[in-house]
Amino acid sequence: MSGVIDTSTPAARDRLAAALGIARWVDEVAAGGPYPTVEDLVAAGDRAAQDLTDGELDEAVAHHPRIGERAEGDGSSALLSAGEQAALGRNDEGVDAAIARGNDVYEQRFGRVFLIRAAGRSRQEVLDELQRRLKDDDETEAAEAKEQLRQIAALRLRTLFGEDA
Template identity: 45%
Template sequence: MRLSDFNSAPSTAAAAFLGPCADVPRWITAIVEARPYATRADLLAHAADAAPAWTEAELDRALQHHPRIGERAQGASAENELSRREQSGVDNSADTAEQLVAGNREYEAKFGRVFLIRAAGRNAEEILTHLQSRLNHTPENELPVVAEQLREIALIRLEGLVTS
């Protein structure tokens, strides 16, 4: 979507457009209410500024739309299409795939949520290393890491969806 179209869209349409980036209503509302943006960079900067204080409940809501790392999202939703694109570089060996599956299960058992990492620009071995490292976190230490990863994903998605 062009920035000018985003700026002039009805609030409900603009909010729906942002939903696949991160399903955090407070973040979406903050971005929509600050329109119009003079430049794409202004939009991205405001989106970044609006993201740091996400609550655990907001993170859990947003994570409902994220598949396990290494799994291909199914369905035709915008979130699933973005996820497939982001994970397209996560080709891995059978051994790495098995370790990701096992690590995902262990992570979910420990933290009660899907393991989230910005997959864009990372290979499977790098993701596995992060997963194994993060399994050593306490829930209190892990929560800000999850929030940061979701912010990175949201901003990458927004950047890819809005043109000048």
């Protein structure tokens, strides 16, 4: 996709929602277009995600499967999630079981699924981050989860609107 990125179409809004499933964010990023480049779009997305509320965190997390599990459905968000998690490499029964246990502990402690940018990480790195973040207080962990959402959104915008889209 070359040239100006028009974010006003329903198809573009669907792709924005797949990048970050927060209605306010989609509205804000769509309204800021058209964008001359993907990097301009990513920058706008990052600005719009700077002050995510806890409610928006919950809204976004509702669209993410547990790390190590398949997303439900066959929409863009589910396909992106599957690709991101597949990039974690080969299954490792011990690490995968530890991640599953950690997911349960995390959800009991924080009341939401553990969210991490899987792209560029190994299964062991995900497990290490999960264990580290279980020690966070609620406020610190919410801020970390919001930062992970921003990173995921930036990667997904590049995938969904980049030249290879």
